[in-house]
Amino acid sequence: MEFTRPRGTRDFLFEEMRERKQAESTLRKVFESYGYQEIQTPLFEELKLFTTKSGDEIVNQLYNFKDKSDRELTLRPEITAPVARLYLNELEKTTAKPIKLYYYGSCFRYERPQKGRFRQFWQFGCELIGAKTPQGEAEVIALCTDAINALGITTADVNINHLGIIRGLFQHFDISAETQSEIMVVIDKGDKDLLIESLSGDEPIIDNDELNQILLKLIDLVGDKSIIPDVEELIAPYDEPKESLEELKELIALLEAFQVEYYTLNLGVARGLDYYTGIVFEIYVPELGAQKQICGGGSYSLVKLFGGKEVESTGFALGFDRLMNAIEELTEKDELPSHLDVYVAPISADVRPKAFEITQLLRKNGFKTDVDLNGKKFKKLMNYADKIKVEKMVIIGANDLAEGKVTVKDMISGEQSLVDIDNIIDYLKEE
CATH class of the missing domain: 3.30.930.10 (Bira Bifunctional Protein; Domain 2)
Structure with missing residues (x-):
């Protein structure tokens, strides 16, 4: 039918x-x-x-x-x-x-x-x-x-x-x-x-x-x-x-x-x-x-x-x-910005729970945020972030988490910064 x-x-x-x-x-x-x-x-x-x-x-x-x-x-x-x-x-x-x-x-x-x-x-x-x-x-x-x-x-x-x-x-x-x-x-x-x-x-x-x-x-x-x-x-x-x-x-x-x-x-x-x-x-x-x-x-x-x-x-x-x-x-068709402010990328299974916590924190502070739900490999996560043209990517790895930090990557300039999880909201707002 x-x-x-x-x-x-x-x-x-x-x-x-x-x-x-x-x-x-x-x-x-x-x-x-x-x-x-x-x-x-x-x-x-x-x-x-x-x-x-x-x-x-x-x-x-x-x-x-x-x-x-x-x-x-x-x-x-x-x-x-x-x-x-x-x-x-x-x-x-x-x-x-x-x-x-x-x-x-x-x-x-x-x-x-x-x-x-x-x-x-x-x-x-x-x-x-x-x-x-x-x-x-x-x-x-x-x-x-x-x-x-x-x-x-x-x-x-x-x-x-x-x-x-x-x-x-x-x-x-x-x-x-x-x-x-x-x-x-x-x-x-x-x-x-x-x-x-x-x-x-x-x-x-x-x-x-x-x-x-x-x-x-x-x-x-x-x-x-x-x-x-x-x-x-x-x-x-x-x-x-x-x-x-x-x-x-x-x-x-x-x-x-x-x-x-x-x-x-x-x-x-x-x-x-x-x-x-x-x-x-x-x-x-x-x-x-x-x-x-x-x-x-x-x-x-x-x-x-x-x-x-x-x-x-x-x-x-x-x-x-x-x-x-x-x-x-x-009118000239302007390229629309990404529908997201931030994309959260957990790079291993053991950090996903913390990635979900950070995602919720960002959402509750007004950031349009998505997170990988399918367990993609890191290369595919990067390709996806490029495809949706998101400006900021929060990369969550086990070593960074052990120090209470995450990596924030600027997808336009390519620059990366290690940021304390406690300071991530202020950091993204300043950016």
Whole structure:
């Protein structure tokens, strides 16, 4: 009988896990430097949490099931909705705002596996709840860009839009909520030909040629802040989107204050979900090709959708697996240091008990330590220490032990020192 891992999942071996842990540690440091604290939510939630957020059609993408009490549950496909649930359950009435929290964990979607897309994947993200916008939005974008830069990813392109501009136009032309949702999904796909067909084909989604022409021109506006006059000219006849444009202009000024130097204004970024209300952004790494998007986020009104009081919320989720692809693609692969600080090598059977004692002493004093458990000959012990690239080797022989000493070998310089066992901790710490 042969057992294989489920389709769309992966095994991570030692070196890859160390690289992922290193990236995770880097992200944690950046998030915590902004005052964010980590939370964790369950791997499975009630199914209705996600159908309320995204509609019943999402069920086709979920690993949903009934438990033994016939409750409808699902493995989480993302973490934004669980965070909103956690806020309503635990934080809404007890915690001063703004609330800054971050998360890291695996999610599950039943999709066709392909390069950069798996059925089990990891997200690293945050939520800023109860901060005024656009200053809260500017800080969140700054956090996101700092996190990506800290990983050595230097070609990331931050694309920013304000959905209030499009929604203001919809309001002016009295477009129904259902039609708005339909066209926003099309815009979000980023397929210009599909959008043209949807707006100007035989059966256009919106039966208003004036609005259709404005939308087609609007989503073509991509660039730096120099495109703002073009946006102003395009929406000049309509009052409803003007307040959102002013908020976008204010955000641009704040990004400069937060030292976000490189970004793209892209009026075609839609984040095609109804609960996004204001600033939205996506981050692309062109070198990743079709799977170039590594991050999506913005301001939303999800807590209200779940029955809570209206509260300003801004957040984003980094696709951790695609971040790792980008790191591999764009950065020089540094040789990882050994997973050990010290390797203990007993060179005869009679000294092994003392070798184990010394190993435990080193471990209890914070040294990552391993010891030979197989009774290898000395030459093989040396070869093994070289192979794992450990910097310090503690060689334990009967003659040295009789004098209360061990030999500490520096595996980089080749130098050796006889060290009193009682002083070995201080010696290694000084080294």
